[in-house]
Amino acid sequence: MRAYREAVRRLAEAKGFVPERRPLLEEAFDFLTSSPQPFLVLNAPTGYGKTLLSFALALRSLTDASLFDRVIHVLPMRSIIEDIQRTAEEAFGFSRTKMMGSSGEFMHLFPLNVTTADTFTWDLMKLNTKKRHRVKAGREFGYDYLTQASILTSLIIFDEAHFLLEDESMATAFDAVVNFLTSQGVPIVVMTATLSEGHRKFFRRYAGKYGYDFKVLSPNEEDPFVKRELEKDISIEFERGDPLMFIKPGKRNALIVNTVDRAVELYDRAVSDPDIGFERDRILLIHGRMTPSHKKSIIGRLQRLGKDDFLLIGTQAVEAGVDFSADVMVTDRAPINSLLQRFGRLARHAGDRTGKAVVITDAPAGPYPLEKVEKTLGLITEGSIHPRVPSTYEEIVTAVHGSSPSSVNRLINKGLKGKLLGLMSDPSKRAIHVLGEVERLVANGTPIMRDFLVPLSVGDETVLISPKKLLELYSGGLVKVKGVKFEIKTLKDAYRVAKAVALDENVEIVFTGDYDPERGIA
Structure with missing residues (x-):
């Protein structure tokens, strides 16, 4: 030891x-x-x-x-x-x-x-x-x-x-x-x-x-961490309507929603509302369509605020990797694992004593499977779980995500798995053979990982976007695509660009619009 x-x-x-x-x-x-x-x-x-x-x-x-x-x-x-x-x-x-x-x-x-x-x-x-x-x-x-x-x-x-x-x-x-x-x-x-x-x-x-x-x-109830967390008063409520109605001025607030567009819309409303209850520099926005340096600066501002009041509006990007503690967490409905990650930011630090979560039950469920979202809400009741005590939520996680390996197996493409396993395990398959097989799979429309995300150059940084967002930005004249000889008029065209990137062809996607220092690419 x-x-x-x-x-x-x-x-x-x-x-x-x-x-x-x-x-x-x-x-x-x-x-x-x-x-x-x-x-x-x-x-x-x-x-x-x-x-x-x-x-x-x-x-x-x-x-x-x-x-x-x-x-x-x-x-x-x-x-x-x-x-x-x-x-x-x-x-x-x-x-x-x-x-x-x-x-x-x-x-x-x-x-x-x-x-x-x-x-x-x-x-x-x-x-x-x-x-x-x-x-x-x-x-x-x-x-x-x-x-x-x-x-x-x-x-x-x-x-x-x-x-x-x-x-x-x-x-x-x-x-x-x-x-x-x-x-x-x-x-x-x-x-x-x-x-x-x-x-x-x-x-x-x-x-x-x-x-x-x-x-x-798993930790038991005698674990010092669990004993400390059980002493905290963390409540979960269920509401309908505008998420901004449930924030608490004077407190540390986090408002986590499921899509970038929804986060930006709420942020715009919050900063333009003189009655919101927060100074402008204490309303923060963070999401996945921001440059790394932009996100880093937002996290730095958040950490400098410490125990002061703030309103952080964000997406799933906040679920993991952003270390902060909130008194109030307002969140869109989501599957149990995502909710637990979000709730985990409530009263996170040792000296915090209370935390309140508000789940907006009529919020859009996407991009999550509606079935898992509804099953989660049907199983959680007020006071039924504690986000940092596994024994209080393990049965719900299993009920939502399955009690047998078939819950994982249904997502597995057995043909693709066999090819990938062969490339890993066959010593005769060297890098050139692996690259050739990967190119064939991608050319046939089979994403190996991450479903063909597209790297968008923003200055000297990169932001990963979906083909759908590429089409939207291109249609708005905000993106220039170098290395392709066709116009991006449909989602199919955007996927052609994404496949070209996946095949490591000489393609560059450049953001030509004005990057918003508050909202990122929104």
């Missing part, structure tokens, strides 16, 4: 807090450093400090690499990565971020490597996306075997894994990844606050197939 205690000390010094015991993380660390082939599912709530485990295991790998040479922390989205990377650099100075367009590193060789699920999957398939042009030209293999080998000698942590299991565009690739890693005996940790029984059985099946020591850990 020496490395664990050292990680706690360094983290406390860097962040300036008095550490509180986390028996669950101690048990997890002991299990992962004593079992010859561990597979751990860590079901801990938001705010528990699960990332400490990554730091501690990375420190352990520096002095004892008998079980794993390093740690690779895999996250479903970029927004969460930046906070972990910043903390790792401040406290330990030994992490490396690896994601599309962010790093020249071709292997995972640092004690702690933080990466996105997309980049991790490409690396496991032996395809270094930074080298695609040279691979295609036959000039090199792009470190294919070496990159994959750096993964197979690591301990892999899948953080917020429910995002990958519930995302139709990622579920197939993630299934192939777990299948291949377990076939190679790689130690695995799955961390999430909202894992259903069906998800647990999905992982248990692979662990059993390949002889892993499988364990599921």
